[in-house]
Amino acid sequence: MQSTRKIRVLIAKPGLDSHDRGAKVVARALRDAGMEVIYTGLRQTPEQIVETALQEDVDVIGLSILSGAHKALFPRIMELLKQKGLTDVMVFAGGIIPEEDIPELKKLDIKEIFGPGTPTETIIQFVLENIPKRT
Amino acid sequence: MFDDEKINEIKRERERWEKTTVPKWIRQCPECKSEFRNHSGMLIKRVYTPEDIKALDYLRDLGFPGEYPFLRGVHATMYRGRLWTMRMFAGYGTAEQTNKRFKYLLKEGETGLSTAFDYPTIMGYDSDHSMAKGEVGICGVAISSLKDMEILFDGIPLDQVTTSMTINGPAPMLLAMYVAVGDRQCVPREKIGGTTQNDNLKEFFAQKLCIFPPKSSVKLTTDIIEYCARHLPRWNPVSISGYHIREAGATALQELAFTIYDGIAYVESTIERGLKVDDFAHRLSFFFASHNDFFEEIAKFRAARRLWAKIMKERFHTKNPRSMWMRMHVQTSGCTLTAPQPLNNITRTTIQALAAVLGGTQSLHTNSFDEALCLPTEEAVRVALRTQQVIAHESGVTNTVDPLAGSYYVEALTNEMEEKAMEYIQKIDDMGGAIAAIEKGFFQKEIADSAYRYQREIDEKKRIIVGLNEYTIEKEECPIKLLRIDPKAEKEQIIRLQKVKRERDNRKVKEALEKLHYATEKDENLMPTVIEAVKVYVTLGEITEVLREVYGEYKELIVI
Numbered sequence: 001m002q003s004t005r006k007i008r009v010l011i012a013k014p015g016l017d018s019h020d021r022g023a024k025v026v027a028r029a030l031r032d033a034g035m036e037v038i039y040t041g042l043r044q045t046p047e048q049i050v051e052t053a054l055q056e057d058v059d060v061i062g063l064s065i066l067s068g069a070h071k072a073l074f075p076r077i078m079e080l081l082k083q084k085g086l087t088d089v090m091v092f093a094g095g096i097i098p099e100e101d102i103p104e105l106k107k108l109d110i111k112e113i114f115g116p117g118t119p120t121e122t123i124i125q126f127v128l129e130n131i132p133k134r135t
Numbered sequence: 136m137f138d139d140e141k142i143n144e145i146k147r148e149r150e151r152w153e154k155t156t157v158p159k160w161i162r163q164c165p166e167c168k169s170e171f172r173n174h175s176g177m178l179i180k181r182v183y184t185p186e187d188i189k190a191l192d193y194l195r196d197l198g199f200p201g202e203y204p205f206l207r208g209v210h211a212t213m214y215r216g217r218l219w220t221m222r223m224f225a226g227y228g229t230a231e232q233t234n235k236r237f238k239y240l241l242k243e244g245e246t247g248l249s250t251a252f253d254y255p256t257i258m259g260y261d262s263d264h265s266m267a268k269g270e271v272g273i274c275g276v277a278i279s280s281l282k283d284m285e286i287l288f289d290g291i292p293l294d295q296v297t298t299s300m301t302i303n304g305p306a307p308m309l310l311a312m313y314v315a316v317g318d319r320q321c322v323p324r325e326k327i328g329g330t331t332q333n334d335n336l337k338e339f340f341a342q343k344l345c346i347f348p349p350k351s352s353v354k355l356t357t358d359i360i361e362y363c364a365r366h367l368p369r370w371n372p373v374s375i376s377g378y379h380i381r382e383a384g385a386t387a388l389q390e391l392a393f394t395i396y397d398g399i400a401y402v403e404s405t406i407e408r409g410l411k412v413d414d415f416a417h418r419l420s421f422f423f424a425s426h427n428d429f430f431e432e433i434a435k436f437r438a439a440r441r442l443w444a445k446i447m448k449e450r451f452h453t454k455n456p457r458s459m460w461m462r463m464h465v466q467t468s469g470c471t472l473t474a475p476q477p478l479n480n481i482t483r484t485t486i487q488a489l490a491a492v493l494g495g496t497q498s499l500h501t502n503s504f505d506e507a508l509c510l511p512t513e514e515a516v517r518v519a520l521r522t523q524q525v526i527a528h529e530s531g532v533t534n535t536v537d538p539l540a541g542s543y544y545v546e547a548l549t550n551e552m553e554e555k556a557m558e559y560i561q562k563i564d565d566m567g568g569a570i571a572a573i574e575k576g577f578f579q580k581e582i583a584d585s586a587y588r589y590q591r592e593i594d595e596k597k598r599i600i601v602g603l604n605e606y607t608i609e610k611e612e613c614p615i616k617l618l619r620i621d622p623k624a625e626k627e628q629i630i631r632l633q634k635v636k637r638e639r640d641n642r643k644v645k646e647a648l649e650k651l652h653y654a655t656e657k658d659e660n661l662m663p664t665v666i667e668a669v670k671v672y673v674t675l676g677e678i679t680e681v682l683r684e685v686y687g688e689y690k691e692l693i694v695i
Contacts, residue, residue, distance in 0.1 A: 016254035016270050018343035021384050021470070024583055024695050025590045031695075041691045042343055043258075045266075067254055068620065072269020098509065099613060116474045116507050117603045119594045 007035040007131055010058040012049045013042050014077065017067030022094060022116070026062060029120035030127065046073060050080040053089060060127055063093040063110075070097055070105065078108040088132045094118065136193055137185045145184055157181070173431040174589075175388035177551055183543035191546060196441075200536045202456070203448070206441040206549070207537040208495040209460040214533035218246075220498040221523045222299060222464065226251030226276035227510050228624040229631075230286035233276040237291060239513060245520055248291070248329075249299040249500060251275035252309070257344050259305045259679030262628045271625035274510070275301075279628070280674045282635045284312035285319065294322040298329040299374070299464070299498075304346035306333040307355055308675045311666040314367070318670075328369035330420055330464075333359050334376045336397045336569050340578035342379035343691070346679065349570045351686035355661070357404045362662035364405075364415040371420040373401060374464065380578075381424035382470050384586020387435045390424065391552060392559035393578055395442055399560070400569040402451055412451045416458035425487040425494075426468040432487070433539060434548035436463065436494025442553050464498035465491035472507040476602035477615055480504040485522050492526055493539055499523055509617040579694035632674070639672040647673050648681060655685040 011027040013020060020042060031037045038056050040049060053061055061081075063074065074093065081089060093105065094114040102113050111130055114123060137145075171179040180187070191197070198204055201211030210216065223245050226233045237248055253275040255267035261279040262271045271277045278284055288298075293316060302309045310331050317327045335352035338345040345352065356373060363372040377385075377394035385393065398419060405415055423439065425432050443461040447453045467487035472480045481504045488501050501519040503511030511519070527533060539545045566572045573579075592598035599605045647668040654664045668678055 016258055016260075016266065017274065020343060021382070021586050025384075025587055027695050028583075028587050029590075037695075039693060039695055041693045043266075067270055068273040069254075069269035096508065098617060098619075117600075119604070120590060121594055 007060065007127065008056065008058040009035050009037050009060040009062060009127065010040065010049070010053050010056060011037060011062045011064065012040045012044055012052070013064050014044055014046060014049060014073045015065045015067040015069040016043055017065065017069075018042050019066040019095075020064070022066075023062075023064035026064070026094065026120060026123055029124060030062075033124045033128075035127070046076040046080055049077055050084055050086070053081070053086060054084055058089060059131055061089055061091045062123075063091065064095050065093070065097070066095040068096070070095070071101060074105055074110060075108055078110065090127075090130055090132050092123075092126065094123075136191050137189055142186055142189045146186055149184055149186065173387070173428050173548075174426060175386040175431060175552075175555075177388075177431075177548070177555075183547055185543060187543050187547040188550070191550070197540060197546075203459060204441040204444040205460060206437055207540055209440065209462055209497070213495060213536040214492070214527070215536070218527050218533065219492065219496050220247040220297070221245045221520060221527075222247035222249045222498050222500055223516060223520055224249040224251050224301065224466065224500045225516070226253070227274075227618070228272040228276065228620055229628050230276055230278065230283040232272075232624065234287050234289055234291075236513075237287075240516070240520065241291075241296070243517055243520055244524060247297045247299065247498065250287070250301065252300070252302055253277045254344075256305065256309075256675060257302065259308075259346050259675060259683075261674050261676030262625065262632050264676055269625075271628050273620050277624070277628045278309065278312070279632045279676060280635045280672050281312050281315055281669045282631060282672065283628075284309075284316050288313075288316050292322070293317045293320055294326040297369075299332075300329065301332050303332055303335050303338050303342070303344060304352065304355070305675055305679055306331045306359055307661055307665045308669060308678050310359060310370075311662065311669045314666055315670050324366055325368050327367055330371035330374050331359060332376060332422070333373040334397060334422075336400055336573070337376050337379055337393070339573045339689070339692075340380070340393075340582060341376075341383045341385075343383075345689040345691075347682060347686040348689045349573055351682075352689075353400070353404050353570070354658070355682075356401060357408055358660045358662055360401065360405045360415055360418075361408055361410060361660055363418060364410060368418075371418050371462075372415075374420050374422045375401065376422040378422050378424045378466050380582065381426065381468065383582050384589060385582045386585050387426065387428070387431050388552060388555050389559070389581055389585060391435050391439055391442075392556040392563075394421065394423070395439065395446065395556060396560055396563050396569055396572075398443065399446065399450070402447075403568075406451075412447075412453045413455040413458050416447060416451070416453055417455060417460065421461055421463040423463055423465050424468045425465050425491040427471050427483065427487065429486055429490050430545060430548060432490040433494045434545055434552050436465070436491070436496065437537075437545070437549045438552035438556065439463070440495070441549075442556055462497045464500070465494070465496040466500040467491070467502045469502055469506060472502060472504070473600060473603045474507040475611055476608060477504050477508060477613075479602050480507070481518060481522065484519060485526070488522055489526055489530070489532065492532055495537060505615055505617065508613070508615075510620070512616060512618045515615070574692070576692055576694040579692065583694055635672050636674070643671040644673050644677075647671050648677060651678060651681050652685070655682060
C-alpha cells in the first residue's frame, strides 16, 4: 500500500556543540521541499534522539555534529535504533566529519555523510531518492 | 564638507553623466546584475560622490583619532605607535598540549594568548561527566580544575602576556583559576591582564552554549564586571561579541546592532548593581567578525565605534572619554572558509584581516586555512599568523591612521550602517530590552532568516563562492594534512582529574561548596567565593553544579 503521508524527518543535534546554523538551514530546506520536519534542539543524548524518532514516527533522521564526537556518539545512536526496532529509518549525517571516518560510519548503516558547503538541493534529492518504503 | 553650490554642480554633472556616458558604455558592456547589494541587503550605487556625504560635518562626525566620536580610531596614532595584538585562538587536547601550542605561537611572534576550551568545559562539565564522553579536548583544551590551569600556563609569566578566554557561563570559574595561577606566580592582581568573553546574552541567540536562564546568566556577567572594576584593573571583564551572531548567520548590520544592544544591557545591569558608569565602562571590550565584503566590514567597524561613543555619551552620560572607546578584537570569519580547495582560504583570510586593520581593530585572530576541516595544524596556524605579520610589516597600510576616511563610499556606508543599527536598537528598546527580545525569539528569528537567505543565494548561485559553487575541482584529493586529536587525551585528562579529587583536602572542598551555595542563594557577587573554591581544587563541574541547583538550567527556545 502506497502511503500518501508527508515524509517525516527528524533533524537531530547530538553532542555538546552548538553550531546549529547548518541543522536549521537543512531543516528549513526540507520543510520547504514539502517534508514534515522535527528539529530536536541542541545537545541531545543518543537516548533522547532515538526516543524522539520513535515518538514522532519518522522515516528519516539527519544527524548534525560539528564537535568531533561523532565516533563516540553515532555508534550508540545506531545501536539504540536497532534495539528499538527502528531499522527501517534512514539515517544520514552532516557536519565536520573527516573523510577518513566516513567508511567506518557508513558501516554502521549511516547512508550518507554531507560535508560543509553541501547544497541543500543535494540533500533534498538524496532524501527523496533514499526514502524507505513504508508498508 | 561641501558648499551647496558645489553639490548642486556635482549633481547636475552626475545626472548628465548618467544620461550620456553611462548608457553608451552599458550598450557595449551591460552590468552583470540589475542591482548590487552587500550582505546586509543595502543597495550599492554605481558610483559615490560628494552628494552622498554632503551632510557630513568633519569635526562633528569624523573628528580626529583618539577623540570623540572615535570614528577614526580609539588611539591618536593607531598602528604608527603600536600594532594590533596578534592573538591566535588556540586550544586542543590536554593542558600540556595547549601549553606547547601557546609557547610555539609566542615564539613565532604572536603578542597575546587566546584560549579555546573544549565543549565540556564550556558547558560546565568536568571531563569525567557522562555528557563529556567523546568531547574531551576535541574542540579546545579540557580544564576541570586549577591543576589543569597551572599546567596550561606553566612557564608563561602572567604579568608579561595578556590572555583572552572564550568562556561564558563558567567565566567566573576560569577567571578565578587564572587569578589563582597569577597568585601562585606572585604576580600582583593589578598586573593581571586579559579578557573573559563572559557575554552571556549572545549565547541565547547566537553561540547557544547557555547553561543558566537569562537573568542568572546576566547576573554572573555583572559579577565579573563589578569584581574587575574593584580588583582587576587591567582585566576586560566582558568581550561583547558580534562574532558568534554573525557566524550563526546574521548580516553585518544585524551583528552590529545586536552586539551594541548587548553592550547597552550590560551597562544597565552594572549600573543597577550600584556602580557608576565611569567606574567600569572603560574596561568593556568588543569582538566582531570580519566577513567577505571588504567595504561593508570596514564600514561596520567604523560605524560601531561612533555609535558606541554616542550611546555612552548621550544615553549613559559618561564623562570619561575612555568610557566611550570601543576597543575591539576581530576574528576573520570561520563560516566563509570552504572545505574544497582549502588553500583558497588563505586568500579569504587575508582580505578579511585587511578589512579589520583598515577598520581599526585593537586585536586580531586570523583563521587557518584548514579550519573547515579540522582544528589547525601547526603549519596552518603559522601561515595565518604570518598573514597578519605581512599586513603589519609589508603592506604599508599601517603608516597612516584610518586611510579610508573621506572615501565617498566608505563614509556613506558607515553612515548607513549606523542609522540602520539605530533603528534596530530603537526596535529592541520598544520590545523591552535584550532579555525580552530573546524571550520573544526576535534575535533568533532574524538570524535564522538571514542564514537561510544566504544559503539559498549560494545554492542558486546568486552568490559565488570560489571552489564551492563555481570553479570547482572534480574529485579533489584533500591536499593538506589534518590535525587529529589523540583519543588518549581524554583518558589522561580523566586520570589527572581523579588524582586531583583524591589528593585534595576534601574537608576544605566541602566547606567551600557550602559557602558557595550560601553566597549563590543570597545573590552575592560570587567571584571571591569562587576564587577561594578553585584554590582548594574544587572543580569546574562541582561549582557549576551548585549554580545549576540554585539557578536552574536554561531550556532552549527553538526557532527555525
